Amino acid sequence: MENKFQLAKDVIYEAGNFIKERMAGDFAIEEKSRFDDLVTDLDRDVQNLMIQKIGDRYPQDDFLGEENGVVSDISKGNVWVLDPIDGTVNFIAQKHDFAVMIAYYEEGVGQFGLIYDVMADKLYSGGGLFPVTVNGKELTSFEDKPFNRSLIGVNSGMCIQNYRGIADFGQQTLGIRGIGSAGISISRVLEGRFLAYFTHISPWDYAAGSIMGEKLGYTIRDFDGHSPDYKTRQELMFVPKAKLSEILHHLK
């Protein structure tokens, strides 16, 4: 497992460097479901690069990725979950606040996760057998704080719609922040900067954070408190386990 974890780190840094080199030049932008659901050829190239590097070393392993219809089931065998550019809109509009993510599962059990905030050069990694660190510095478990001394991260669309009363819940806290990247928002929860994060996301958006969070007292749940399906896009929250029932009580 040490070797796989080290490979994941090497691959994620290589992916980050590849993105930084290519982002200075031109890249093609394509619309997926609507004008603000975007993908670039760089997203696809980065995922291919990652699959090639990992597949060369572990040809029996499978992949679940955001791009190119790579959709293995994480519950069977050895599966790498890849998000080549999380926060593609930020990548296009800001060239900042995007992440590369890797999670690794064996028979449905998360072994480790990595979130790399490329422009800030911050690598969050660990979970399973490994301590959770940011650039090698160990992160501490969730420490209780009252809502009125905490910030929460919320997807801006859900916030505007007051989905399940999330904007009202925000009024009980010091405020709502919106970054536009699941990976970076989850990393802020892991660091204790946000108490929790609410959004609608897919498995490659939350797998890495979920594995690391498990180690530090956080959990990923839907708005009724159930675990996610690791297959579809769902409304989910990344919250401290110790605060789960209190948060569910505030949601409508």
Add this chain to the structure above:
Amino acid sequence: MENKFQLAKDVIYEAGNFIKERMAGDFAIEEKSRFDDLVTDLDRDVQNLMIQKIGDRYPQDDFLGEENGVVSDISKGNVWVLDPIDGTVNFIAQKHDFAVMIAYYEEGVGQFGLIYDVMADKLYSGGGLFPVTVNGKELTSFEDKPFNRSLIGVNSGMCIQNYRGIADFGQQTLGIRGIGSAGISISRVLEGRFLAYFTHISPWDYAAGSIMGEKLGYTIRDFDGHSPDYKTRQELMFVPKAKLSEILHHLK
């Protein structure tokens, strides 16, 4: 003016270092108007430090500051506008995403402005006679982009209330982001990461950005297109001049 600009840079770095040293220890938090309107003793100490350093060199100059009731009128004489910690809530909850700001006016004319993103160690400075730079690298003037390839920064409270239709306008863009610091949000507009920023703020929140923005094609206006009063807290937007009429057309 060169000397005053250099002093401002020295003072802002000193303020940033002072905050970084003190933030590791304990500091007192006080509520101002309500539970989420906070100030720390550090805000006040930093402002006092800045006034002392500048006042020692320029004893005739006046100050307008966020704390301690220091309220000179910027339209008369030499006035330094100070925000010791912009984004106090972020400072308390995240220890990140806060800024120190300085603006300098002579007879109502902005001479230079500085925004220091302390934890990212990024200093935005210039305006008036000086080019606008970030850590010494010159920033370019606004380059036109369509709304549907741009992000906007919006105060989360205004976003939730759909104040003057701002959330609806957000739907025409790639998305809404909420950082919780006027200084950092304005610096993202100056860098071209956000197209515009909408919030309710006071003179010390927008003075520095306004002076730098003037040089790069941006302007600070209320939601009817008028200039701010540089006295009270107002609903304001920091926008490219070239986009002002189009943005006003989208607001209700």
